[in-house]
Amino acid sequence: MKLTGAEIIVKALEAEGVDVVFGYPGGAVLPLYDKLYDSPIRHILVRHEQGAAHAADGYARATGKPGVCIATSGPGATNLVTGIANAYMDSIPIVALTGQVPLPAIGRDSFQEADITGITLPIVKHSYLVRDVRQLAATIHAAFHIATTGRPGPVLIDLPKDITIAQAEFEYPPQLSFRSYSSAREYSPTQIYQAAKAIGESRKPVLYVGGGVISSGAAGELREFVEKTQIPVTTTLLGKGAFPETHPLSLGMLGMHGTKYANYAISYSDLIIAAGARFDDRVTSRLDTFAPHAQVIHIDIDPAEIGKNVRVHYPLTGDIKQVLKDLIPRVEVPQIKEWLQQVEQWKADFPLSYTKEEGVLKPQDVVEQIWEITKGEAVITTEVGQNQMWAAQYYKAIHPRTFISSGGLGTMGFGLPAAIGAQVGRPDAVVFDIAGDGSVQMTSQELATAVQFQLPINIAILNNRYLGMVRQWQELFHGKRYSQTDLVETPDFVKLAEAYGAVGIRVTRDEEMRPALERAIASPKPVVIDFVVAREENVFPMVPPGEPITKMLGG
Amino acid sequence: MRHVLAVLVENQPGVLTRVAGLFSRRGYNIESLAVGQTHEPSISRMTIVVDGDDRVIEQVVKQLDKLIDVIDVQDITDVEYVDRELILIKVNAKPSVRGEIMQIVDIFRARIVDIGQRTLIIECTGDEGKIRAIEKSLKPFGILELVRTGKIAMVRGPKYEEDQKEDAV
C-alpha cells in the first residue's frame, strides 16, 4: 500500500519507538502536522523552536533515548540552530525534522526558504535533504541509527513539502547499508593488557570521567572498576552523575571552577585514566602545564578525540562500557595508599566553602538546600553562568542522567526547555532548573509550554540581577568596570510565573527557603522560585584564564 | 609538511561541501583538492593536498573519516605514488617569439591547444615539479591566464586499500 510522505514520517517515527516530539508548526510542515493529528505520538507544542531543540536534548539526556524536534522551513528551522549546536557540542542524540519549500522552489529564494542543511553543516553529525519520497523511510531509519550510535549527535532531516505529499510504498525497517559508517574502531587485547599494566604500576592515578561514560551506560562498570582499584574519580561538568559524588572516592568536578582537591589530584597524578572526556580547555586551562607528570590512558569511542588535545600513551578506542568490562578483570590493583592519604589531606584542607551572612541569601546555600530536600534524587538542569557552576559544585549528583547542563556551547536559556524535556521523559521525577535571572529570560516563554502540558517543573532562579558570571570576570580582570552586566530592570518573576498560570514564590530570607522548596515540590503546577541572592557573590575556586589549574583564586 | 590524501566518498550532493566545510571549520589548510567520479559511479575520489604537522594531519584524517559520506581516507604521502596535474596556460605570443615557445613546449612534452593572433594556449600534464618548471619557463613571455586542476594521485602497485587491509588482519 502506498502512503504519503507525511504518513511515512509518522509511521517511521512510531517504528523507531518515538512516543513524544517537541515542535512548532508552519506552512511547510502542514501535511506532517495533519498526520500527527491522528498519531498516538505526543506532541509538545513549544513557544519558540529553540525550546523544541533544547527540550528534545533534555529529554535525550534524561532518558537515554533520542529526542525529536520539528520545525517549519525558514525561520522555524533557523530557530533550531542554537539547540542543534548545543546537542552537537555535548554529543546528544537528537533528530531534527525541518520543513522545506517544495523541491522545485528550492534555490529561488522562495518564501520561507532557508538552506538549513547548509547552515547547520558544521554543527550536525549528519544531515539529509530528502529528494525522493522512496528514500524517506530509509533516511529516517539511518538518521536514528547515526544519531544514537558511536559518538552520539544531532542529525537533521530537511523535508521538502512536496516530498511529504508524494506517495511511496512503506516498509519498515528498511535495509540499512552504510559503506562508510562504522561506529567505532576497536582496541586490541594488547592495548588492554598494556593499559591494565600501567594502572597496576601507577602510584598516583586519577580517573577523569566525562559525559561519554553516561552516554555509554557505563556507570555500573565504572563503579566496579573504582571499587576494585580504589582510584579516585573526578568528573567533568557533563560527567556529573557517572559516579556518585557522595562516594568517598569522588573528587567532584575539576577544571576552571572545579574543587581544589580535584585539580591538585590531576595535576600531581602520574596516570590519568580519561574515560569519555575530551580534555576541554575549561578542564585543562593551559595545556603545557596540565598534569605534567602524568601518563594518559584515553578511553573514547571517537578516534578523533585521542591525541586531539593531549598526548595519549595508552589509547583505547571503543565503547567505554565494553572497554571497562575488558579492563576490570585484567587490571592489577595499584599500591596507592600514600596517594589516597594525600588526596584525603587535600580534601580536608581545601573543601568547597562559602561564608554565610546574616540576612543575606547565599546562592550556594540555595543549591545545598535543593540537594538536601531532594536527597540528590532530583533531575537537575541548569542555565549558564554562576548558577550553573554553583549547581555543579554544590549539587552532588548521584545517578547518571540526573545532572543536565549545557557544557560545550554554554547556552543561556537551555535549562528551562531542557527541564521540560526531562520532565516529559521522566514524569515521576522532581525536576529543578537551577537558573540565573539573565539566562531564564532567554527562553522564559516556555513557561507557557510547561503550564499547557502540566509539567510540574521547578525553576529556582538565583536572582542577582546581574549577568553574574560576566560581572565576576569584570570584577576580577577588568577593574570592576561592569559594562552591560547590570540587568537593572528585571521582571517580577513571581508575577511573570503567575501571568503564565504557573506558581510564583519569592524568597528573600533563609528561613523561607525550605518552605518554598517544599511547596514547589508538592505543587502539581510549574513553579518559579525567585531567590533574591547576594548580588556580588563570586564562584570560587577559580582558575584565571591562561593559568595552570593549580593556581586557583579563592575558596 | 605537505601531505597527500586519497579520499573515497559517496558520490552525493553536498559531499564536497562537507569536506571543504570540515577543513575551514577546523582551520586546516587545503592546498589543492581534486575530485571526480571513479569507475564505480556511486563513488567519487578526492585527492587532497594539505599542509600541517603530523598531529594536524592525524586529526585531519580522523575527522574526515568521521564524516558519514567518507568511505575511506588514506594518507599516501610516504608510499610510492604517481601524481599528475593538468595545467592550461595562455601566454603572450607575438609571431617573433612563437618559435621559442614551441621549443619549450616540446621540451616539456606539452601541447599547444589554441592559437590566437597574439596568444597561445598551452596544455601540460605532469607531476608537480614539471608543472612548476613549465610555468617558470613561460613566465618571461607574459602569462595572461592560468588554470590548473590540482593534483591527482594514485599509489603504485596493487590496490592500496586492499593491501592495507591484508596487513591489518
Ligand SMILES: Cc1ncc(C[n+]2csc(CCOP(=O)(O)OP(=O)(O)O)c2C)c(N)n1
Ligand atoms: C546565549 C548566550 N549569550 C551570552 C552568553 C555569555 N554569558 C555567559 S554567563 C552569562 C551571564 C549569565 O547571567 P545569569 O543567567 O543571570 O547567570 P548568573 O551568572 O548571574 O548566575 C553570559 C551573558 C552565553 N553563555 N550564552
Ligand SMILES: [Mg+2]
Ligand atoms: Mg544573574
